[in-house]
Amino acid sequence: MQATASQSDPIISFRHVNKIYNNGTVGLKDINFDIPRGQFLVVVGLSGAGKSTLLRTINRMHEISSGEVLVDNESVSAYKGKSLRQLRRKIGMIFQNFNLVKRSTVEKNVLSGLVSYYPTWKCVLGLFSADDRKRAFQALTRVSLTKKIFARADELSGGQQQRVAIARALMQEPKIILADEPIASLDPRTTKAVMDTLQRLNREDGITVIVNLHSVELAQQYADRIVGLRAGELVYDEDIANVTTEALDHVYQTDSEV
């Protein structure tokens, strides 16, 4: 599809990206870096550092104030309407609070990842092809939740809900997965299950994964590369081979302001 994108080009690039919220808060300050295809990138930083903001500029859930965000060599600012929805469909997103529709079944939540492939009227009537229903089942198999397919989402534990959310993202057949503190409300065991799932998708399917994490330990365990934000600025950027715990701790040092 993307004639201009070659395998060696970065899948995402930030070029002098600034984000100032309407109330004057600085979200991002002159962000510059590239993310190669297939990387497992972890973003760390204090609360309020701008991690969520950074992630959401990639799929245009947030608009940037100046600069450029490129996905597959195309500036995302140019998209609107249908082309914006097509951009979003190749980028899966995972949230801290899972963001499932709690009163709907697991199957319906997973199928909802597909809606951008269908015309609106078919979505409204729930007319998904038999093939796609099979794919929903397969997506649940990949996150080891086939038994729960007809359960209501609010009957599941937090870890299970997050895996349903991952299955939903898988239905999009994404090239990129953005995960905003996906494990912040989970216990250690389910944390491992969720992080392992993301790692598998990265290694087996070659999906580029970008995860915001608070835990330096987890970051070191899963990342290919770690970037650190402080007050909207990129203050740390190292491949995992060069990451030292001392240098990482520096990211968490507060200036006098906070």
Added chain:
Amino acid sequence: MSYPEMPQRPWSQRHHVRAIVWTLVLIILLALSSWATGADFGMFLANLDQFTVLLVQMAHPAWDYLSVIIQPLYETIQMAILGTTIGAAFAIPFSILAAHNLVSNKYLRGLIRFVLDLVRTLPDLLLAAIFVAVFGIGSTAGVVTLAIFSFGMVSKLFYEVIETIDMGPLEAMKSVGASKITIIWYAVLPQVLNQFVSYFLYTLEINVRASTVLGYLGAGGIGVYLQRSLDQFNYSATAMIILATLVVVMVIDGVSNHLRRVLL
């Protein structure tokens, strides 16, 4: 251990000054208003025996009249259901447009809310009078009146429900590339549906009661019979109508209360 001395009540509290003053003011206001409106308290007392006559007659409902009023009672219920359904159906798109968490354009939202406020200020009796004039005596006028009345009421209840939903699923649907309508269908409706149905039933209860009164203005249903019996001083028939209506209202209330409890 010594406790501080309990404070004395102030003089005015000890002698209930406030209560006495308010009672006096109320009595004076009542006297003034009855004088101003020309209400004659003497006449009220003199005609009290008329009231006794009415009560005596009403204590003997005309049971055989039931067969006559079954049909109009049924019509009343149909009017209420139809009117509520039409009103609620129109309320759904309007409440979506009026909800601040779905529509960020505050001018559009303001306009929609203004229209809804306007509709709500129209009294149902006025609407009934107008539509009886337009459509003639019959249940059409009743259905249209109830539809508009329910529309105004339900829209407000609906958009207030929408404004309390969890926005997370909407964000997720937006991130998968869903269109606006798909977002509403997948992420909003499942969250509000139960409360919508509950408010629909609640409005239906009100409408069953309201439609008996509307019928009085000629808008069809049991109210027409109520008016006729009163005009003919046939109070035992009136009693029968009131009794039957009471039973219907109680049954509808009971069923809808039960359903709402199951839903929520």
